[in-house]
Amino acid sequence: MSRVAILGGGLAGLAAAWEIHRASGAEAIVLEASDAFGGKLRSERPPGFVLEEGPDSFLVRKPAAVEICRELGIEDELVGVNETGQGSAIFSGGRLHPIPPGLMMGLPTEVWPFLRSGLLSGGAKLRALGDLFLGRDAAAGDRPLGPFLARRVGREVVSRIVEPLLSGIYAGDVQAMSAEATFPQLLELERREGSLLRGARRLRRRTPRPSGERNPMFMTLRTGLGRLPDAICRALPAEWLQPNREVRSVRAVDGGYRIALSDGAELSADAVVVALPATAAAMSLQELAPRTALALFSIPYASLAVTAFAYSRHEVGRPLRGSGFLVPRDAGLHITACTYVVNKWPHESEGGILLRCYMGRANESPLGRSDEEILTAAREDLRRVLSITAEPGLQRVFRWPEGMPQYTVGHLGRIAEARAGLSEHPRVRLCGAAYDGVGIPDVIRQGREAAQSVLAALKSAEGAQREATTRKD
Numbered sequence: 001m002s003r004v005a006i007l008g009g010g011l012a013g014l015a016a017a018w019e020i021h022r023a024s025g026a027e028a029i030v031l032e033a034s035d036a037f038g039g040k041l042r043s044e045r046p047p048g049f050v051l052e053e054g055p056d057s058f059l060v061r062k063p064a065a066v067e068i069c070r071e072l073g074i075e076d077e078l079v080g081v082n083e084t085g086q087g088s089a090i091f092s093g094g095r096l097h098p099i100p101p102g103l104m105m106g107l108p109t110e111v112w113p114f115l116r117s118g119l120l121s122g123g124a125k126l127r128a129l130g131d132l133f134l135g136r137d138a139a140a141g142d143r144p145l146g147p148f149l150a151r152r153v154g155r156e157v158v159s160r161i162v163e164p165l166l167s168g169i170y171a172g173d174v175q176a177m178s179a180e181a182t183f184p185q186l187l188e189l190e191r192r193e194g195s196l197l198r199g200a201r202r203l204r205r206r207t208p209r210p211s212g213e214r215n216p217m218f219m220t221l222r223t224g225l226g227r228l229p230d231a232i233c234r235a236l237p238a239e240w241l242q243p244n245r246e247v248r249s250v251r252a253v254d255g256g257y258r259i260a261l262s263d264g265a266e267l268s269a270d271a272v273v274v275a276l277p278a279t280a281a282a283m284s285l286q287e288l289a290p291r292t293a294l295a296l297f298s299i300p301y302a303s304l305a306v307t308a309f310a311y312s313r314h315e316v317g318r319p320l321r322g323s324g325f326l327v328p329r330d331a332g333l334h335i336t337a338c339t340y341v342v343n344k345w346p347h348e349s350e351g352g353i354l355l356r357c358y359m360g361r362a363n364e365s366p367l368g369r370s371d372e373e374i375l376t377a378a379r380e381d382l383r384r385v386l387s388i389t390a391e392p393g394l395q396r397v398f399r400w401p402e403g404m405p406q407y408t409v410g411h412l413g414r415i416a417e418a419r420a421g422l423s424e425h426p427r428v429r430l431c432g433a434a435y436d437g438v439g440i441p442d443v444i445r446q447g448r449e450a451a452q453s454v455l456a457a458l459k460s461a462e463g464a465q466r467e468a469t470t471r472k473d
């Protein structure tokens with residue numbers, strides 16, 4: 001039976017293993033450097049709370065996450081975002097402003113709520129409407145998202161609304177983020193409609209609006225997203241799962257591959273799925289595919305910190321409305337966003353009022369600070385924005401060094417280059433957050449596609465070998 005080595009036991013690697021298990025006909029080993037599987041998906045469950053260390057939910061519109069839950073038999077554990085946890089605010093000018101309804105990809109599609117919003121100056125609102133009369137940008141190819149949008153709708157709309165909303169997903173810098181790799185729909189709107197506002201309005205009319213618990217935009221799992229990797233691990237043969245096995249390098253040997261581990265051990269495999277963060281992937285492929293390694297080394301990362309604070313209900317005087325708030329770069333806070341877990345996911349906050357704050361962006365790592373400093377800074381911001389002065393009954397910091405790959409201008413070209421460097425190795429495939437999407441459904445889809453691709457390559461290699469043997473006979 002052919003053997004596939006899967007490097008990295010995050011969600012992409014586990015999804016690849018699940019795909020191989022379902023296809024049957026090959027076996028796999030998942031080599032994970034740490035002592036736990038799931039990568040960024042980790043949940044703590046202190047009494048009365050669910051604390052998400054990394055992601056807290058996934059987008060339902062991309063079907064891969066719901067699909068895998070269905071296959072694993074945990075579909076009935078899915079929970080849709082709570083209705084009171086919809087709608088968010090932006091902190092600007094020293095106070096919270098509700099995000100005007102009708103935004104699509106950060107762009108206004110309804111004129112009146114946009115004009116009434118206190119988030120922008122009158123001049124900025126007029127400038128944004130200028131998009132309706134502006135010609136198409138003659139530039140072709142990739143470009144940074146920020147300047148592209150600023151040309152169309154003005155700098156203030158970008159810094160106050162679009163940047164906190166769109167770059168929040170990537171913890172990215174809009175001045176460097178690739179428009180092609182992150183929001184190609186925006187380039188397409190300009191190309192097709194000649195105006196982003198007109199295009200977004202038309203798109204919104206055509207898009208069914210998810211709302212309410214029956215048709216939610218985001219979902220999670222009742223006991224936390226860590227349940228997903230746990231469920232995959234339980235469904236796989238136990239001997240496939242190898243924790244505390246850090247991969248050093250991959251070499252081609254006798255028509256197959258040798259994987260060297262940091263403890264000096266070596267393992268053989270017929271195919272390899274590389275589901276590692278870009279830097280670790282680059283290091284392991286330096287010898288096998290130097291061109292790939294070079295492209296992967298050039299993918300930058302942002303380091304992040306997530307903090308969680310739980311208060312008893314009477315200690316938070318001010319009513320919390322919606323899902324939380326976002327913070328523009330120039331707002332003078334330490335945090336980049338705050339989620340009111342109590343509103344968004346009440347089942348995770350039964351023991352009181354749980355808030356989650358995020359820190360860190362591209363080129364602004366919070367990880368030089370101690371845990372105590374991170375907690376103090378986040379609590380200082382909660383005091384400024386929400387007037388919370390009480391001591392939290394529970395507080396935690398989760399550190400994510402190099403936690404989020406940055407899709408900067410030229411990203412698609414770098415990924416194409418990385419893949420081209422493996423053209424002689426159809427049984428080696430890359431997948432995960434560094435490549436074609438950072439969201440949970442994206443990495444699941446990539447893991448499964450990588451597994452399908454190496455299984456197909458193994459099959460065709462076996463077919464070719466059989467043919468050669470028959471001819472010899």
Ligand SMILES: Cc1cc2nc3c(=O)[nH]c(=O)nc-3n(C[C@H](O)[C@H](O)[C@H](O)COP(=O)(O)OP(=O)(O)OC[C@H]3O[C@@H](n4cnc5c(N)ncnc54)[C@H](O)[C@@H]3O)c2cc1C
Pocket residue numbers: 007008009010011012013031032033034037038039040041053054055056057058059245246247248275276277280304306400403404431432433434438439440441443
């Ligand atoms: C703070 C934070 C919040 C997020 N929020 C959301 C959200 O709400 N919704 C959403 O959809 N997405 C969110 N994301 C993004 C999403 O969680 C990740 O993109 C996704 O989980 C990455 O999966 P992965 O398998 O590609 O990588 P990882 O989870 O990074 O897995 C890679 C694995 O490889 C292992 N590894 C590293 N080096 C080696 C080596 N040499 N040998 C063997 N193993 C190695 C690591 O230990 C890790 O387990 C968030 C990410 C972060 C950091």
